[in-house]
Amino acid sequence: MMKKITIVASISVLLLATACKTTAMKMDTEKKKTPQKKEVVYQVFTRLFGNQNTTNKPWGTIEENGVGKFNDFTDKALKEIKDLGVTYVWYTGVPHHALVRDYTSIGISNDDPEVVKGRAGSPYAVKDYYNVNPDLAVNPANRLQEFEALIARTHKAGMKVIIDIVPNHIARKYEGKSNPKGVKDFGADDDVSVEYKRDNNFYYIPNTRFEIPDADKPLNGESNPLIDGKFDEYPAKWTGNGSRLAKPDKNDWYETVKVNYGIRPDGSKDFPELPADFDTKSYQEHFDFWKDKSVPNSWIKFRDIALYWTSKGVDGFRYDMAEMVPYEFWSYMNSAIKVKNPDAFLMAEVYNPNEYRNYIRLGKMDYLYDKVETYDHLKAVIQGKTWPDGLTDIQHRMADIEHHMLKFLDNHDEQRLASPEFAGTPQKGKPLMVVSATISSAPTMIYFGQEVGEAANENAGFGTHSRTSIFDYIGVPNHQRWMNGGKFDGGQLSANEKELRDFYKRLLNFTINSSALMGNFQEIQTANRNITPGYDIAIYAYTRWSDTQILIVVTNFYSLASSNFELRIPTDIIQKWNLKDGTYTITDQLCHQKTTQLRVENGEGKAQISIGPSESFIFQL
Incomplete structure (x- = not known):
């Protein structure tokens, strides 16, 4: 007997354009809505997004290479981002950071190129936390108002806004020109005669002058009146990455200074610690705990910065x-943010798996980068260094925190997914993207240009190829073809690039409307790896389900060969799905054109699968 139910099996497809229509997937509007859905974060490097200049001269100036502005995020641009399946936009590089450009006419001091990385500067060397990068404004004097207008436009487009806060370090030449009344600059009240004091904002090297590191020539050797082999900092401060040298190494974060959070130089804590049971407490209980506690001055400063932007x-x-900052501080600041906005989206770089639970449960983080587990494993798989089976162990190890481990394949720190140094082609990246977006209930993040195959082949100057430079004025070629002179319609994209963006659009929109992706996970590798003929070692399969939806995800990481096999669904899963013996039609949800049958016999499921190179389907039963 033929029965029709909804199951989803996902398999990435190399020639998706020929296999399905290039229109966004139509959702089943009759599905029962659940209150919790997947989130999708679109990271955009704000300085680069709207830049239409294609000169791409290494070390080029704004006049030569151009720069994007807040106003480039037009209603049309934001609508297209929203239609991609995005719920949050992370505007990277918004806070005012050190850069090499003259803005003295609006009261901003010039930065010494010898303590600035690149010409456009690192967004992680913040110079003024109460204002925004003047490069990003059409009228730099009104830069804050232009960003406030962008916040409003983003909200009007139906998305929410994320910006960076860099608590561990600030620019060597921090100047709070925009401080609210009563707010003092970092270090204003420090006792600089000692290395450490709890309420000092910095660590010092007393009686010692800072020395410029023996780094590469600033500005590639270009003449600048501030390049003189000196930078006025006395006494010298510890460098952002923790270096205690008055003359940092060129590989140190020499453009920044480390902020003191009450961690003594010997590593001990100089502040109240959370009680033992606080890993189970709410943000309100964390907030109440800190109400009557004396905390280091830097804690207060960064809490106030966060609440300023929240307001x-x-x-x-x-x-x-x-x-690099103690989780007790995060408990203090994040609970204060959540009291003001319970729905605040708080995500963080943490790369030590042994500390994940502390930063989630004690630090009250919503999401951490899933870099050293899922990301690193997927990268190793596509580079032929391992097989996908290890993904199951990762999911099991993180089962209790899987919702908090944000998935990504591309960001400003990492090599571009499409670059030769990573997947090699955008098509080979497709199966990775399907797994990244569907294996857990955690949010998915993509980096602007990823959806059109940007490979970052440019040598920007300070930044080099494979990573889109965050230090230079540069263009992003594939993204610029999608911008199409400000029309934001993909008019200059190749057929393959258009197909790729459509693939991302269908996949991401499916994920934010799927109840199963917020539900259960169970792998079916074990049931197929050793007993299923044709089940190649590059295949990975798992199931996801909720009360209203069942999904089967099957992915072929191999980019050169197809595979044909009979996929088995173990009896314990069939029982959990309450499926009786019989034949069920399953339909791919990415294309709505691929169907096959799931046969349940004696309580075991079997489905004939024919999967092409780098192919992915999402079948719904």
Whole structure:
């Protein structure tokens, strides 16, 4: 007997354009809505997004290479981002950071190129936390108002806003020109005669002058009146990555200074610690705990910075190198943010799996980068260094925190997915994207240009190829073809690039409307790996389900060969799905054109699968 139910099996497809229509997937509007859905974060490097200049001269100036502005995020641009399946936009590089450009006419001091990386500067060397990068404004004097207008446009388009907060370090030449009344600059009240004091904002090297590192020539050797082999910092401060040298190494974060959070130089804590049972407490209970506690001055400063941006409508923050700051501080700040905005989206860089639970449960983080587990494993799989089976162990190890481990394949720190140094082609990246977006209930993040195959082949100057430079004025070629002179319609994209973006659009929109992806996970590798003929070692399969939806995800990471096999669904899963013996039609949800049958016999499921190179389907039963 033929029965029709909804199951989803996902398999990435190399020639998706020929296999299905290039229109966004139509959702089943009759499905029961659940209150919790997948989130999708679109990271955009704000300085680069709207730049239409294609010169791409290494070390080029704004006049030579151009720069994007807040106003480039037009209603049309934001609509297209929203239609991609995005729920949050992370505007990277918004806070005012050190850069090499003259803005003295609006009261901003010039930065010394010898302590600035690149010409455009690192977004993680923040110079003024209460204002935004003047490069990003049409009228730099009104830069804050232009960003506030962008927040409003983003909200109007139906998305929420994330910006960076970099708590571990600030620019060597921090100047709070925009401080609210009563707010003092970092270090204003420090006792600089000692290495450490709890309420000092910095660590010092007393009686010692800072020395410029023996780094590469700033500005590639270009003449600049501030390049003189000196930078006025006395006494010298510890460098952002923790270096205690007055003359940092060129590989140190020499453009920044480390912020003191009450961690003594010997590593001990100089502040109240959370009680033992606080890993189970709510953010309100964490907030109440800190109400009557004396905390280091730097804690107060960064809490006030976060609440300032929250008051302006920012919906969440991405915290740079969060594990370099104690989780007690995060408990203090994040609970204060959540009291003001319970829905705030708080995500962080933490790369030590042994600390994940502390930063989630004690630090009250919503999401951490799933870099060293899922990302690193997927990268190793596509580079032929391992097989996908290890993904199951990762899911099991993180089962209790899987919702908090944000998935990504591309961001400003990592090699581009499509680059030769990673997947090699956008098509080979497709199966990775399907797994990344469907294996857990955690949010998915993509980096602008990823959806059109950007490979970052440019040599920008300070930044080099494979990573889109965050230090230079540069163009992003594939993304610029999608921009199409400000029309944001993909008019200059190749057929393959258009197909790729459509693939991302269908996949992401499916994920944010799928109840099963917020439900259960169970692998079916074990049931197929050793007993199923034709089940190649590059295949990976798993199931996802909720009360209203069942999904089967099957992925072929191999880019050169097809595979044909009879996929088995073990009896324990069939029982959980309450399926009786019989034949069920399953339909791919990415294309709505691929169907096959799931036969249940004696309580075991079997489905004939024919999967092409780098192919993915999402079948619904």
